[in-house]
Amino acid sequence: xxxxxxxxxxxxxxxxxxxxxxxxxxxxxxxxxxxxxxxxxxxxxxxxxxxxxxxxxxxxxxxxxxxxxxxxxxxxxxxxxxxxxxxxxxxxxxxxxxxxxxxxxxxxxxxxxxxxxxxxxxxxxxxxxxxxxxxxxxxxxxxxxxxxxxxxxxxxxxxxxxxxxxxxxxxxxxxxxxxxxxxxxxxxxxxxxxxxxxxxxxxxxxxxxxxxxxxxxxxxxxxxxxxxxxxxxxxxxxxxxxxxxxxxxxxxxxxxxxxxxxxxxxxxxxxxxxxxxxxxxxxxxxxxxxxxxxxxxxxxxxxxxxxxxxxxxxxxxxxxxxxxxxxxxxxxxxxxxxxxxxxxxxxxxxxxxxxxxxxxxxxxxxxxxxxxxxxxxxxxxxxxxxxxxxxxxxxxxxxxxxxxxxxxxxxxxxxxxxxxxxxxxxxxxxxxxxxxxxxxxxxxxxxxxxxxxxxxxxxxxxxxxxxxxxxxxxxxxxxxxxxxxxxxxxxxxxxxxxxxxxxxxxxxxxxxxxxxxxxxxxxxxxxxxxxxxxxxxxxxxxxxxxxxxxxxxxxxxxxxxxxxxxxxxxxxxxxxxxxxxxxxxxxxxxxxxxxxxxxxxxxxxxxxxxxxxxxxxxxxxxxxxxxxxxxxxxxxxxxxxxxxxxxxxxxxxxxxxxxxxxxxxxxxxxxxxxxxxxxxxxxxxxxxxxxxxxxxxxxxxxxxxxxxxxxxxxxxxxxxxxxxxxxxxxxxxxxxxxxxxxxxxxxxxxxxxxxxxxxxxxxxxxxxxxxxxxxxxxxxxxxxxxxxxxxxxxxxxxxxxxxxxxxxxx
Numbered sequence: 001x002x003x004x005x006x007x008x009x010x011x012x013x014x015x016x017x018x019x020x021x022x023x024x025x026x027x028x029x030x031x032x033x034x035x036x037x038x039x040x041x042x043x044x045x046x047x048x049x050x051x052x053x054x055x056x057x058x059x060x061x062x063x064x065x066x067x068x069x070x071x072x073x074x075x076x077x078x079x080x081x082x083x084x085x086x087x088x089x090x091x092x093x094x095x096x097x098x099x100x101x102x103x104x105x106x107x108x109x110x111x112x113x114x115x116x117x118x119x120x121x122x123x124x125x126x127x128x129x130x131x132x133x134x135x136x137x138x139x140x141x142x143x144x145x146x147x148x149x150x151x152x153x154x155x156x157x158x159x160x161x162x163x164x165x166x167x168x169x170x171x172x173x174x175x176x177x178x179x180x181x182x183x184x185x186x187x188x189x190x191x192x193x194x195x196x197x198x199x200x201x202x203x204x205x206x207x208x209x210x211x212x213x214x215x216x217x218x219x220x221x222x223x224x225x226x227x228x229x230x231x232x233x234x235x236x237x238x239x240x241x242x243x244x245x246x247x248x249x250x251x252x253x254x255x256x257x258x259x260x261x262x263x264x265x266x267x268x269x270x271x272x273x274x275x276x277x278x279x280x281x282x283x284x285x286x287x288x289x290x291x292x293x294x295x296x297x298x299x300x301x302x303x304x305x306x307x308x309x310x311x312x313x314x315x316x317x318x319x320x321x322x323x324x325x326x327x328x329x330x331x332x333x334x335x336x337x338x339x340x341x342x343x344x345x346x347x348x349x350x351x352x353x354x355x356x357x358x359x360x361x362x363x364x365x366x367x368x369x370x371x372x373x374x375x376x377x378x379x380x381x382x383x384x385x386x387x388x389x390x391x392x393x394x395x396x397x398x399x400x401x402x403x404x405x406x407x408x409x410x411x412x413x414x415x416x417x418x419x420x421x422x423x424x425x426x427x428x429x430x431x432x433x434x435x436x437x438x439x440x441x442x443x444x445x446x447x448x449x450x451x452x453x454x455x456x457x458x459x460x461x462x463x464x465x466x467x468x469x470x471x472x473x474x475x476x477x478x479x480x481x482x483x484x485x486x487x488x489x490x491x492x493x494x495x496x497x498x499x500x501x502x503x504x505x506x507x508x509x510x511x512x513x514x515x516x517x518x519x520x521x522x523x524x525x526x527x528x529x530x531x532x533x534x535x536x537x538x539x540x541x542x543x544x545x546x547x548x549x550x551x552x553x554x555x556x557x558x559x560x561x562x563x564x565x566x567x568x569x570x571x572x573x574x575x576x577x578x579x580x581x582x583x584x585x586x587x588x589x590x591x592x593x594x595x596x597x598x599x600x601x602x603x604x605x606x607x608x609x610x611x612x613x614x615x616x617x618x619x620x621x622x623x624x625x626x627x628x629x630x631x632x633x634x635x636x637x638x639x640x641x642x643x644x645x646x647x648x649x650x651x652x653x654x655x656x657x658x659x660x661x662x663x664x665x666x667x668x669x670x671x672x673x674x675x676x677x678x679x680x681x682x683x684x685x686x687x688x689x690x691x692x693x694x695x696x697x698x699x700x701x702x703x704x705x706x707x708x709x710x711x712x713x714x715x716x717x718x719x720x721x722x723x724x725x726x727x728x729x730x731x732x733x734x735x736x737x738x739x740x741x742x743x744x745x746x747x748x749x750x751x752x753x754x755x756x757x758x759x760x761x762x763x764x765x766x767x768x769x770x771x772x773x774x775x776x777x778x779x780x781x782x783x784x785x786x787x788x789x790x791x792x793x794x795x796x797x798x799x800x801x802x803x804x805x806x807x808x809x810x
């Protein structure tokens with residue numbers, strides 16, 4: 001017996017330490033597997049380490065900060081791309097060795113320089129985004145600037161780890177000397193081998209190396225023919241590797257030069273290793289900060305690949321502990337069926353019942369993983385409507401935990417785990433219990449399950465349990481603080497739907513599955529007789545509820561499809577409206593440009609009229625030019641564009657009253673010119689004699705429009721692009737341009753002079769004020785260029801002096 005106890009003690013000492021409840025629970029819900037998946041999304045070696053050791057936070061502010069970091073990183077990935085940090089080899093062992101005084105070789109130094117360069121590039125990439133991602137910028141700012149160290153390394157070491165000739169002032173010269181001495185030695189040996197009296201003793205006409213000495217291959221039976229030092233013998237003993245005596249000094253010179261080069265190279269390596277040793281702390285800090293930065297992007301990469309969303313963190317004391325909306329199990333990929341369930345409001349314990357393989361255990365694991373993911377700053381593969389409280393622990397008992405070695409049954413294992421959970425959990429914990437009360441007598445097992453549920457609810461501990469016991473589901477339906485949920489099979493195919501239906505207990509489907517598998521009908525009938533009437537009635541009710549729910553879900557799916565179709569149609573209509581609006585805007589711009597060209601044509605025609613009238617003094621010519629201008633204006637009128645406001649209702653315009661006949665004494669408007677004239681006589685041939693300014697003209701009555709005192713211009717509700725010549729009520733001899741900019745003077749003065757010349761005025765005045773003289777100078781420059789101006793001078797003092805200019809027209 002003592003020997004047995006001693007052996008037992010030794011085995012106990014060597015055994016693996018017992019897992020804590022937290023570790024065991026995380027393993028049961030497959031948290032380590034998820035961390036492996038997360039680490040696979042990391043680019044940098046340090047980020048992979050951090051991902052595998054990720055610990056959920058139980059502080060709301062910290063969780064929100066982690067979530068915001070992930071959200072910022074995901075925006076960067078979606079909009080700007082990744083920040084790099086991939087393909088780096090961990091240089092920390094090299095840095096540690098340098099810090100202890102070791103000398104690093106060129107490859108190690110080059111590797112460290114490359115890592116420092118990549119870390120700085122990642123920092124710059126993060127900083128380039130500015131204020132849009134402040135948290136990412138804060139983490140990136142923790143990477144110290146070690147570019148100078150990378151530059152020092154790069155000055156001496158190339159990308160392949162070779163020391164450059166320029167690393168020291170002497171290194172290049174020393175290496176050249178070594179090469180020269182080697183070539184001299186090799187040439188000497190080649191000539192030695194070619195000597196006629198030596199040629200017969202040579203085994204092969206090649207130069208070999210032994211112990212960093214150049215040697216020739218000599219036949220062993222001809223040893224005496226080649227005086228020298230034997231450095232080695234072949235395996236067969238047939239060949240001797242001999243350094244001829246007359247080559248020893250040359251070889252010594254070569255080796256001494258090579259040793260000097262080695263010493264010079266060691267100086268370079270020790271100097272750079274010393275720099276790294278001096279800044280080892282900064283280098284390790286840069287690696288740590290970059291690892292944390294890449295960990296944030298690792299979470300974002302995983303969220304992107306899973307099409308995940310940011311969940312809402314519920315405040316402490318919220319009536320709801322957990323709400324999952326279409327959340328997929330993160331380890332099952334795209335094939336995972338979305339799960340929706342909640343713990344609250346109004347209840348703390350959710351009891352899920354239903355058949356085996358229906359998805360109850362997957363629902364438990366999904367809930368546990370979603371909580372841990374959220375509290376680690378990871379996004380959840382589900383809808384953004386998911387809400388999760390902050391838990392101080394997730395405690396689970398899932399699966400068959402029997403142990404043959406320890407003689408522990410399934411029931412005992414489950415019950416032992418439940419005991420541990422009840423001791424550890426509090427109102428800030430999430431408890432997940434699979435098949436509560438299973439593995440023993442159904443009546444006693446269900447009684448224990450109901451008692452455990454009562455205890456958890458009394459202590460306000462958020463709980464999700466699965467069970468096969470109908471009595472437990474009935475207890476949950478009748479007890480405050482609890483609610484039922486169900487997983488179901490398709491009634492036709494008997495295949496699981498993997499969906500969780502809230503607020504209803506699940507069916508066992510035992511009879512339906514037995515019937516589908518071919519159990520004899522007489523056996524099924526006898527089994528049904530053994531069922532209690534209450535059980536049969538309950539099962540019938542659940543079947544009816546399942547069918548009604550399926551109908552409702554079908555209607556909802558159809559409604560969602562119609563809604564999606566309507567939304568797609570709306571988007572298409574919006575796109576078409578935008579296209580029409582853009583086309584209309586383009587048309588407006590084209591029309592505006594055309595009108596500007598027409599206006600310029602009219603202006604040119606008016607100037608032509610002025611020049612011809614002044615030169616020829618022929619009214620018929622003026623009339624022809626006026627008619628041409630009128631036709632131009634009519635062409636321009638074709639380009640009117642009307643764009644009524646969408647909210648306005650355009651009423652039909654009332655028909656205009658019939659025109660009154662033109663009579664002597666009427667003030668009329670000359671159509672096409674926009675100028676007013678006085679009728680002196682109406683002729684029998686349909687023409688009228690007019691006084692137009694200082695000129696007398698005869699025009700067709702059809703070109704005249706009677707201007708009545710009540711007639712005016714009314715504002716239209718339409719937005720029009722139109723053009724007309726100025727409406728002149730009476731000849732005016734003055735133009736006041738004070739207050740405008742000098743750049744606008746030319747256009748206004750030219751238009752004023754055009755109108756004055758057309759009206760037959762012989763002198764006009766432009767009032768420009770004194771000021772700085774800019775308006776005066778611009779005015780007189782325009783007068784010098786205008787063809788209708790005969791001369792100009794400053795006004796008399798009484799009329800404004802230097803503040804105005806008198807103009808004589810031709």
